Amino acid sequence: MLRPQNSPTREMVTLDGTWRFAVDWDRTGLTDNWQNGPLTGHLDAPVPGSINDLYHDEKIRNHVGYYWYQREVRVPRGWDGERIFVRLESATHEGTVFVNGTKVVEHAGGYTPFEADITDHVTAGETFRLSVAVNNELTNSSIPPGEIIELEDGRHQQEYKHDFYNYAGLHRSVWLCSVPAVRVDDVTVTTDYRGATGAVDYAVSVTGGDDAHVAVRVLDEDGTEVARANGASGTVEIPDVTLWQPGAGYLYDLVMEVSQGSELKDSFTQKVGVRTVxxxxxxxxxxxxxxxxxxxxxxxxxxxxxxxxxxxxxxxxxxxxxxxxxxxxxxxxxxxxxxxxxxxxxxxxxxxxxxxxxxxxxxxxxxxxxxxxxxxxxxxxxxxxxxxxxxxxxxxxxxxxxxxxxxxxxxxxxxxxxxxxxxxxxxxxxxxxxxxxxxxxxxxxxxxxxxxxxxxxxxxxxxxxxxxxxxxxxxxxxxxxxxxxxxxxxxxxxxxxxxxxxxxxxxxxxxxxxxxxxxxxxxxxxxxxxxxxxxxxxxxxxxxxxxxxxxxxxxxxxxxxxxxxxxxxxxxxxxxxxxxxxxxxxxxxxxxxxxx
Structure with a gap:
């Protein structure tokens, strides 16, 4: 899963900031379809941020179950005809995402990103309601694991097996992104060098176009082209290579361009450091x-x-x-x-x-x-x-x-x-x-x-x-x-x-x-x-x-x-x-x- 970027063919808008916030005390949010309307109450929460140390109510800090985030999002009007994605860099420990009441993605695992193609649910130039239900529970089936204990008075407590606090929330950025229909979907890079010549092995995955042509260029940190190649996979050699080293993180740009005929469909840049381990x-x-x-x-x-x-x-x-x-x-x-x-x-x-x-x-x-x-x-x-x-x-x-x-x-x-x-x-x-x-x-x-x-x-x-x-x-x-x-x-x-x-x-x-x-x-x-x-x-x-x-x-x-x-x-x-x-x-x- 490629991280979003701005390029000649891609755009991204941050959704960080203050979101509406509500605690799902009785675990009824999903069954009562909270995503279908504005969240009730007066609480707000920052994104990114954990929720646990923000509020004076200790019950919020100790809540075991779901928290809800919500905000209105406007799609840039220039994105008409593009594929539109929402990407969450993390939701700890489980996230369910809704667009105008429709569930578009759910993900378990609190520290890795996930995304959804929401093109069919939104319109360029108009707004939509984005809701995220975040569950902080840990069980034996989760990583990290834990157990939920129900006390005699009906309260739930989270027992977990690690020695750091179980902070929860949207800890990292949320993005709205546009990408072309024909695009770079993934790339895998490995590097080597012999003498003063560096070698970058690459494999590009393209979606949306079986007849698409891939060309790659390597630029140094001054923006000078130092190598190029054609094809979705191969090796490019960099003369007089500057190695990535501990304390000196020199990076090249591997620019991947996808075309159909003479028309550029997508451009994506992957940072590359040439080094061996x-x-x-x-x-x-x-x-x-x-x-x-x-x-x-x-x-x-x-x-x-x-x-x-x-x-x-x-x-x-x-x-x-x-x-x-x-x-x-x-x-x-x-x-x-x-x-x-x-x-x-x-x-x-x-x-x-x-x-x-x-x-x-x-x-x-x-x-x-x-x-x-x-x-x-x-x-x-x-x-x-x-x-x-x-x-x-x-x-x-x-x-x-x-x-x-x-x-x-x-x-x-x-x-x-x-x-x-x-x-x-x-x-x-x-x-x-x-x-x-x-x-x-x-x-x-x-x-x-x-x-x-x-x-x-x-x-x-x-x-x-x-x-x-x-x-x-x-x-x-x-x-x-x-x-x-x-x-x-x-x-x-x-x-x-x-x-x-x-x-x-x-x-x-x-x-x-x-x-x-x-x-x-x-x-x-x-x-x-x-x-x-x-x-x-x-x-x-x-x-x-x-x-x-x-x-x-x-x-x-x-x-x-x-x-x-x-x-x-x-x-x-x-x-x-x-x-x-x-x-x-x-x-x-x-x-x-x-x-x-």
Missing amino acids: AVEGKQFLINGESFYFTGFGMHEDHETLGKGHSDAHMIQDFQLLEWINANSLRTSHYPYSEDIMDYCDRHGVVVIDETAAVGLNWAIAGGIMGGSAGGTFEPGHVDDSTQTTHRQAIRELVDRDKNRPSVVLWSIANEPDTAAEGARGYFEPLVELTRELDPSRPVGFVNVMFAPAGACTVSDLFDVLMLNRYYGWYVQTGDLRTAEASLEKELRQWDEQYAKPTIMTEYGADTVAGMHSIYDQPFTEDYQVAFLDMYHRVFDRVECMIGEHVWNFADFQTKYGYARVDGNKKGAFTRDRRPKAGARALRQRWAGKLGR
Whole structure:
């Protein structure tokens, strides 16, 4: 699914702004056809934005079920004769879209885009009513999974298995788009280079015209044409190529033009970065050179906005990543906004791209947050219906991000119960699917410390090992000497068993900003620094380690619990982006790693 763009043949109009808003308290909105008229009540909601932290009524924040958005939309009068689409970049976790009362599309999965051709339902120059019903419920069949609990008084509560707040709403932009009937429907790009010559393999899918002709041109960043070819698939060679590199995200424009006879029907431009990715032995190679990951697991999480996208907050976060000498991030634990991914492509930020498959672990149910009893891979928990949804989540992620040079590694799950019976049968087909969809990138998953070396049943299936470890925090708390020995022992076991490149994708300690002690006292800024220093000493002694992603970039909101006072405090930065002592320690270490 191509992201909308303005081109000589395409136009797009943002539908972001303030929408009418209503809570479907009794789950009657769909049966009572709320889409057929204006929403009642006086509430408004911003798009993009989460709804949970906006209103004084706590019942809205805690509502389990449907919320409704609505607005009037005018179709530009110049769009007569074009195909008209509405596109939602996300609806968390399920969205149903209506145009003038007619359902045009529904989609499950809260972090990937979906769209509908509404040409037959609207008229150029006139207005229509756009309604979106958003359901925030999580079940065992969703990704991420959860359970709905009905209390004795009739209220519903959402139990979920992940340790971040279940923000809901239209978190990303909504667009109205026009495209020609004969058009580029999809493109897949892979790149290589030999010496100074770059190679771009492309495959263009065209809809609406079997006799259409495809021509492609490659433009450099100055707009100069450097290569061209004819045909819907092939290879274009770029002389004196400028490679896409970490920290230097050079992008070419692959301009695809579809014609019938002498008439141009469509023009679409795909950004292309020429680079290679490979795993060799214990090394991760980008453009044939060993790459060491420095950075964070992050969250789309800000005060008031929740998971709503904001360009201003995005720029601030990436400026802080640059300041701290981070060269990479993991999209923990869901696909991030396409605006964030575009930024990574432009600026050379390396990305581990992760599905929303977090919480596939009934044994820990979100780490320390408790949960229902029972095994993970059993009917009603993680079962065939979960796997079906997981398959679709992988397909949608790869389809969205397959052409991005910043994406170097697919992460298909975070902290699943891979020591349990049934894990291999669940994951092996998913690994095969990911490789089938994209043979050009390595595949990994993130291992939880309850499935240590020798106990995990699936790590041999993957190209790169990614580990989350909390020696010195959740275990051996405050005893960094013992924690150091335990961490090194396990990392050496992984190295001996698999000899694969290994990234520490999570390590960190909750840290209250401004709290200090002369002792190794947990929750102090001093302990955060000592904790990080201990891990780094171990990393430098173990050969297979090729990266370190601290948990987390910034403090973030979680569900309530006795161990979470206003959220998770493991950030190097506070939730309002003020640096803790650990941030300066990381800045110094990573400057050395990057040779600065």
